[in-house]
Amino acid sequence: MATSYGSIKGGRQEETRIDGIGGSSTSSTVPIDLHVQDLSYSVTDKPGRWWQRITHFQMPWEWMESGRTNQILKNVSFSAKNGELMAIMGGSGSGKTSLLDVVACRTTTGDVTGHVLLNSVSRTKALIESCAGYVRQDDRLIAHLTVRETLLFVAQLKLPKSFSSREVSSRVDEVIAELGLKHVAHTKVGDANVRGLSGGERRRVSIGIHLLILPSIILLDEPTSGLDSFTATNIIRTLSQLARKGRTIIMSIHQPRFDIFSMIDSLMILSSGRVVYDGAANQMVDYFASLGFPCPEHTNPCDFYIDLATVDPTNREREETSLQIIHNLHEAFKASSHAKADMVSIVDSDEVQRSMDLVRSRSPLAFKGGRTYTKDLKNLLSAYELQCETPGFFTQFYVILIRFLRVSSDDYLGILSKVIHAILMSLLLGTIYVDLQLDEQSVRDWFGIMFMTTVMYPYMVILGLAKQCHEERRFLYFELQDKLYSPVAYYVARVLGEIPFHLVYVFFYCIPLYTIAGLKMDMYSMTMFFIVVSASVFSSRCLAMMAAALMPTFQIAGVFAQIIFSLLLMSAGFFLNLDSIIAELRWMSDINYIRWSFQALSIVEIKDLKFDCNASLVPAACPATGSQALVQYGLDQGDLGMAAVGLGGSVLFFLTITLLGIRFIPQKPQDE
Numbered sequence: 001m002a003t004s005y006g007s008i009k010g011g012r013q014e015e016t017r018i019d020g021i022g023g024s025s026t027s028s029t030v031p032i033d034l035h036v037q038d039l040s041y042s043v044t045d046k047p048g049r050w051w052q053r054i055t056h057f058q059m060p061w062e063w064m065e066s067g068r069t070n071q072i073l074k075n076v077s078f079s080a081k082n083g084e085l086m087a088i089m090g091g092s093g094s095g096k097t098s099l100l101d102v103v104a105c106r107t108t109t110g111d112v113t114g115h116v117l118l119n120s121v122s123r124t125k126a127l128i129e130s131c132a133g134y135v136r137q138d139d140r141l142i143a144h145l146t147v148r149e150t151l152l153f154v155a156q157l158k159l160p161k162s163f164s165s166r167e168v169s170s171r172v173d174e175v176i177a178e179l180g181l182k183h184v185a186h187t188k189v190g191d192a193n194v195r196g197l198s199g200g201e202r203r204r205v206s207i208g209i210h211l212l213i214l215p216s217i218i219l220l221d222e223p224t225s226g227l228d229s230f231t232a233t234n235i236i237r238t239l240s241q242l243a244r245k246g247r248t249i250i251m252s253i254h255q256p257r258f259d260i261f262s263m264i265d266s267l268m269i270l271s272s273g274r275v276v277y278d279g280a281a282n283q284m285v286d287y288f289a290s291l292g293f294p295c296p297e298h299t300n301p302c303d304f305y306i307d308l309a310t311v312d313p314t315n316r317e318r319e320e321t322s323l324q325i326i327h328n329l330h331e332a333f334k335a336s337s338h339a340k341a342d343m344v345s346i347v348d349s350d351e352v353q354r355s356m357d358l359v360r361s362r363s364p365l366a367f368k369g370g371r372t373y374t375k376d377l378k379n380l381l382s383a384y385e386l387q388c389e390t391p392g393f394f395t396q397f398y399v400i401l402i403r404f405l406r407v408s409s410d411d412y413l414g415i416l417s418k419v420i421h422a423i424l425m426s427l428l429l430g431t432i433y434v435d436l437q438l439d440e441q442s443v444r445d446w447f448g449i450m451f452m453t454t455v456m457y458p459y460m461v462i463l464g465l466a467k468q469c470h471e472e473r474r475f476l477y478f479e480l481q482d483k484l485y486s487p488v489a490y491y492v493a494r495v496l497g498e499i500p501f502h503l504v505y506v507f508f509y510c511i512p513l514y515t516i517a518g519l520k521m522d523m524y525s526m527t528m529f530f531i532v533v534s535a536s537v538f539s540s541r542c543l544a545m546m547a548a549a550l551m552p553t554f555q556i557a558g559v560f561a562q563i564i565f566s567l568l569l570m571s572a573g574f575f576l577n578l579d580s581i582i583a584e585l586r587w588m589s590d591i592n593y594i595r596w597s598f599q600a601l602s603i604v605e606i607k608d609l610k611f612d613c614n615a616s617l618v619p620a621a622c623p624a625t626g627s628q629a630l631v632q633y634g635l636d637q638g639d640l641g642m643a644a645v646g647l648g649g650s651v652l653f654f655l656t657i658t659l660l661g662i663r664f665i666p667q668k669p670q671d672e
Contacts, residue, residue: 031082031246032118032131032216034103039114041073041095041102041273072098072110073273080250082216085236085243085263087281088252089302090270091310096252097137099270100219103250104134106481118217129483132217133210137225139202140478143191144410145403147181147205148172150189155212156399157484161391175211179204179238200231204238211242218242220251229257236260254306261302271309276329291332396489404497415501418464422509425457430516439612443629446606449517451574453533454597457509458540459565465541466557469548476662487662495655498541506534519605528604528640535647536597540565542654549661568594577634591653596646599635603643606630 073095080086088096101107103116105125116123118131141150151172159168176185181204189205190196197205203223210218223239224232236256240263243249256264267281277284285301288294293308295301309329312322391399409415433449436442472494480487510530519529544561551557570576572594589595609626630636 029214029246030131030216032248033082034080034217034248034250035115035117035119036079036103037077037115037117039073039076039099039102039112039116040071041098041107041110041112042069042071043110044069071273073102075114076270076273076275078268078275078278080217080248080266082246082248083243084248084265085240086248086250086266086268087256087264088250088268088270089254089256089306091306092254093272094270094309095273096270097221098273100134100221100250100252104128104132104219106134128217130213131215132219133213133215134482135206135210135218135220135223136478137221137223139206140475141189141191141202141205142403142407142475143189143194143196144407146186146188147197147201148176148185149406150205151175151208151212153399153403154209154484156391157396158213158390161395171212175208178211178242179208181205181208198231199227200235203227203231203235207238207242215247217248217250220249222252222254224253224256224260233257233259236263255300255303258300258302261300269305269309271326271330272311274326274330276309276326276333277305278333287336291329390483393486393489396485397493400485400490400493401497404493405500408497408501415504418501418505419508421460422457422505423512425460426509426512427516429453429456430513433517435516435518438609443611446609447574447602447629447633449519450601450605451572451598453513453601454536454594455569455572458537458594461537461540462544462547462561462565463558465544466548466561467554469545470554470557473548487659491655491659491662495542495545499538502538502541503534506530506537509533509537525604529601532597532600532604532643532647535644535651536593539593539597539647539650539654542651542658546654546658546661549658550665568592571595572598573634574598577632580634591646591650593647593650596643596650600640600643600647602630602633602635603640 076095076099078086088099090096098107102112103123105123105128118127121127145153152169155168155172159171163171176182181201184197184201188194188196189202196202207218207220207223218239220239223235227235239249239251243265253260261281264281266279267284268278269276269284277287279287284305285295288305288308293305295304309326310322311326312318429449429452433445433452436445436449476490479485480490507530510533514526514529519525543564544557547557547561547564548554551560567588571588571592573589606626606629609629611625611629627636
């Protein structure tokens, strides 16, 4: 006989424990109840700051457009208790994700009114960050790291700096055991291109990242999204078991199947930002039946009631009918005992005292080597926040640098392809300028190879690095939002971490070219050639990073970088003599790293040459020495010292603009 979903009104299915999950942990969490009262959230479409409008390519007439106000949440009230798994359900656009963002202080725009309390303490951004974890809908994990490496790097950045290396490692092992990931602890996370974990295992790693700090509250945005039904059920079972350990777990979910629904303790249904139900999950069917909406047999109650609370835009009549039903459901809920219960539960002194005692006696994160606070919960939670002082700049820099080197060195195919690319560019250029001579026909060839050396490979580097930086942005901006590290620490580590690989690629670019072309084979010239080319290529890398930081997409960043590079190309002194550039535009040449690279290589390789000129030719047609040739090209103004200043200034300028872009232009990661 088929089971009638509508007839199952109470009780929970017996839990099936996943192997390895729910084991004992030496750490404990502070039980905190979350109370939300009359929370409203509205967003007005306002033009951004001028640099944001420019980088998003808005036209000037769009700058003054006054946007309309969208009411996302409307007087939402609910309570989520520790030890329970709460689900926020609703159709697309109902406000589920926005509610989680507001509670977690993740909104950057809009107006928020109402109250959010952690037990009796009014929520602040610093407080919610210290005791809550927020797991996003999509997993932003680095494919080349193993599960343990992923958690270890995050632990080194998030756990208090008073923790020793052994304690950090122990905490990581606890989380791995708690989530049943022991069997894949040393397996790469993986992605579409790298073989690794399954979708469910990756989702557990994402949850584990936020379990490291023993959060009292865990917020999850659609944790079952993109997973098959079996994996989704296991994820919810994991969350239910985590809740049983005293955590407050709130998740948004679209339309769960019945076995998932049976593991949910409390439930809230949103429709267009308004609450139509909030209460025990096993009382939902009875509640709606009392309003005249019984769940039909053989129907998943979640599907039925979410459809009931969703506007039907099929035609005008259906839309008006559905809007009226939603309005009636909202009004009925406001008048119900469920809504009144939320108001009463906010002031519960017993819960406050119990939280105080547990914080004081059991929380190693809050009071590791610290003082004991006994006045009230506010003081205790303030201590929890203050004692969890995370590592400083140098620790952040070191951890990010090690992670970058670890990830980059593991990408064997990427390294090999870049080495082959550098060698091919070198062979191509060397073949064109093979075995340069010292006759009058070869004078221009000598300048040609100096110029092409400074532009050919550096130009190819720009697009590749711009794409890589945009791929890294998928992780960067979310990790900055999670306060894992500061923009400066990331940026310094990112730039310095690039240097070893950069030098390897430049080495394979210079050696074949230098030998095939027959350039000066003394140690000084070879060393200076390598240094100048390295500086030129590194300047191009900095240009690529600047474009990636300023522009919202890789395509736009590529176009922007190519435009800048083309302008530098034209004013570098090869196509147009430097002495011929008009005074008003000469500054472009003075700040041009291609010009300074070209000039430095010419000084190193050409200045001391003696050309075999036909006696019948005038000196202007065939310079007898390299110094005379430099004069012809206008490259005699300055020396290697000025070239070093010019190259260093260009690098510093690009790096500064890049850092400002990362800091002040919040780009949303985009999959392109």
